[in-house]
Amino acid sequence: MTDEAVAALIALHACAPREGPGDVATLERMIAALGFAPYAGPTRAADLGCGSGATALHLAEAYGADVLAVDFAEPFVARLAERLAEAPPARGAVSPHRGDMLAPPVAPGALDLIVSEGAAYNVGFATAMKAWRPLVRAGGGLVVSECVWFGARRPPEAAAFWAEAYPEMGSISDAVAKAEAGGWRLKAAERLAPEVWWTSYYDPLAARCDALEPGADGVLKAVIAETRAEMALFRATSADWGYVYLALDAD
Ligand SMILES: C[S@@+](CC[C@H](N)C(=O)[O-])C[C@H]1O[C@@H](n2cnc3c(N)ncnc32)[C@H](O)[C@@H]1O
Numbered sequence: 001m002t003d004e005a006v007a008a009l010i011a012l013h014a015c016a017p018r019e020g021p022g023d024v025a026t027l028e029r030m031i032a033a034l035g036f037a038p039y040a041g042p043t044r045a046a047d048l049g050c051g052s053g054a055t056a057l058h059l060a061e062a063y064g065a066d067v068l069a070v071d072f073a074e075p076f077v078a079r080l081a082e083r084l085a086e087a088p089p090a091r092g093a094v095s096p097h098r099g100d101m102l103a104p105p106v107a108p109g110a111l112d113l114i115v116s117e118g119a120a121y122n123v124g125f126a127t128a129m130k131a132w133r134p135l136v137r138a139g140g141g142l143v144v145s146e147c148v149w150f151g152a153r154r155p156p157e158a159a160a161f162w163a164e165a166y167p168e169m170g171s172i173s174d175a176v177a178k179a180e181a182g183g184w185r186l187k188a189a190e191r192l193a194p195e196v197w198w199t200s201y202y203d204p205l206a207a208r209c210d211a212l213e214p215g216a217d218g219v220l221k222a223v224i225a226e227t228r229a230e231m232a233l234f235r236a237t238s239a240d241w242g243y244v245y246l247a248l249d250a251d
Contacts, residue, residue, distance in 0.1 A: 008223040010075045012208055019051030019076065020118030021201040022145060024058055026192055026245055027115065031063070033188035033247040034141035036113065038062045039091075044112050046070065048101035048132070049119020053080035053094060059115065060092030067094045070104045102131045112140045118243070120144055121166055125175060129182025136250040142184060145192065145243045146175045158237040161230070172244045184248035192243040194234075202231050 001009075013019050028038075045065040047056035053076075056069035071077050077098040084094055097105065101116070102123050114136060120128035125146055132142060147162075149171050162169050176186050209224045216224055234242075 002219070004219040005223060006073075008220040010073065011220060012205065012212065012223060012227065013051075014075075014079075014208075016052070016201075016204050016208065018054040018200060020145075021192060021197040021243060022055070022117045023192075023196045023200050024062075026190060026196065027055060027058070027117075027143065028062070029190065030143040030188060030245050030247040031113070031115075031141075034113070034143070034249060036063065036141075039064050044110060046104055046106060046111055046114050046135070048104060048114055048116040048128075049122065050076070050080065050096075051119075052076045053083060053096065055115055055117060056080065056094045056096075057083065057089055059113075060089035060094050062091075064091040065113070066092055068097055068104060068106065069094050070097045070099055070101045072098060072100055074098055102128065104135070106135045108134045109137045111136045114142045115144075116142070117145045118147075120146060121168075124168070126178040126181065129179045129184060133183040133250060138250060140250045141187070142179075142248040142250070143245065144179070144248065145245045147241065148172050148175055148244050149241050150191065151240065153240050155237045155240055158233060158241055161233055162241070169241070175244060175246060179246055179248050183250070185251050186246060187249045188245075188247040190245045192245060194238040194242065197234060197238070197242065202234065206231060 043065055045059050046068040048070050050056050050069040050071045053069045056067045059065045059067045069080055077096045080096045114132050147169055172189060205227060209227055213224050
């Protein structure tokens with residue numbers, strides 16, 4: 001992706017509540033499947049590929065966790081710092097860190113919990129699974145989301161889109177196998193409900209497309225068109241693909 005395209009994507013996401021689909025209810029079910037309860041731990045957590053940090057903030061607020069929030073996009077890390085300045089969590093703490101989520105500044109075994117939503121595919125899901133396991137203590141866990149095919153059906157327009165966007169996209173079983181090969185044990189798996197894609201992500205993004213489109217040209221105009229095409233594809237074919245959330249135990 002060119003720098004211009006990255007800048008256009010960042011402009012499109014400015015002030016969005018989050019940079020990918022996800023919600024607190026799904027996250028909390030996954031964390032509960034790992035045996036963690038609000039206010040009873042985890043205490044040391046990381047949100048890897050955190051974007052502007054909606055989940056990192058929630059982990060601090062609801063679980064009292066000290067959260068290392070890592071992203072390599074400077075504007076998202078800066079936005080998280082702003083959010084922290086505007087409304088610091090009443091419990092726990094969030095430390096924004098600009099860097100590679102495959103090499104966060106964390107000692108081996110130092111974390112109780114990693115959460116990573118919509119980000120692992122960027123570095124290869126199997127690579128992320130292997131890299132993150134040593135960071136978590138025995139008995140800790142990982143909640144991760146991954147874009148997958150739900151079954152054998154591959155609508156041609158979706159197959160063409162994903163062949164370009166994420167050629168390695170596999171099934172839920174493929175994602176679980178990659179996690180197990182990385183040293184994790186599956187505790188729970190759940191599809192993210194399609195309506196959550198809309199409420200948490202696509203609806204705010206569509207509003208932003210509407211606002212920016214009249215003055216947009218060049219790369220931004222193209223990125224808006226691609227974003228609208230992705231939303232239309234999701235509307236038509238979301239029975240066949242979407243996010244699976246995995247709750248994975250480090251035993
Ligand atoms: C789809 S967004 C999801 C953001 C956030 N987790 C959420 O759900 O709102 C993926 C994020 O991963 C980040 N990212 C991609 N590759 C990364 C890497 N190697 N290290 C750190 N962050 C990365 C991107 O900058 C982006 O913010």
